[in-house]
Amino acid sequence: MELRLIGDPILRKRAKKVNNFDNIIKELTEEMFSTMYLYEGVGLAAPQIGVSLRLFIMDSREENGKKVVINPEIIEFLGEEVSEEEGCLSIPEIFEDVVRPEGVKVKYQDLEGKLIEEELHGYQARIFQHENDHLDGILFTDKLSLLKKTRIKKELNNLTQKGKKRSQELGSQVRS
Structure with missing residues (x-):
């Protein structure tokens, strides 16, 4: 699976609801875990691999x-609200402090479509919020102050250009 980089339009789109809880979704999540572990991540959203689904x-x-x-x-x-360092597999080598609430009450579905409601705190809450943002086309750099954005502007611009180029190469592979 190819990781999409900042600059790829799919990272800015609202992902579509999952309606089918089938083997395709199970296989996709297995591939996503392999990819996430390969890049030493702690979370991975479907749009980051070119799949426009709320997953x-x-x-x-x-x-x-x-x-x-x-x-x-x-x-x-x-x-x-707590400020902690975040990074993103779609924005490699850039790490900045992001302010987010310490906890969240959430609901979601599992692989079988079963509804789960739970409270998450600390690191789990941060990961959940970060990945959930991806499903709405929001990147962690969007949450940075103007000063922080200015400081990393050159690196972000370089990555964005690389992401746009890769997006054109992978464009036909976008799935939903």
Whole structure:
């Protein structure tokens, strides 16, 4: 699976709802976990591999931290806002502090389509919010202050150009 980089238009589109909970989705998530682990990530959203579906995977490496999340919704933000460093497989080698709520109450479906409601806190909540943003075309760099964006502008521009070029090469491979 090829990772899409910032600059690829699919990363800016709202992904489509998953309606079929079939073997294709199961195989896709298995491939996504392999790709995420290959790049040493903790989360990966379907648009990051060219699939416009409301689906992401995550593994915080904590107890109950490995999840397949389909059609997610954040019901409520919980706790104080906390600033922590984030990175993204679609924006390699750029890491910046991002302010997000410490916890979230969420609902989503699993691989069988079963509805799950739970509260997540700390690292799991951060990963969930970051990956959920991808499904709405939001990147973590969108949440940075103007000063931070200015400081990394050159690197972002270079990556964006690379992402646009790769997008043209992979364009026919976009799936939904």
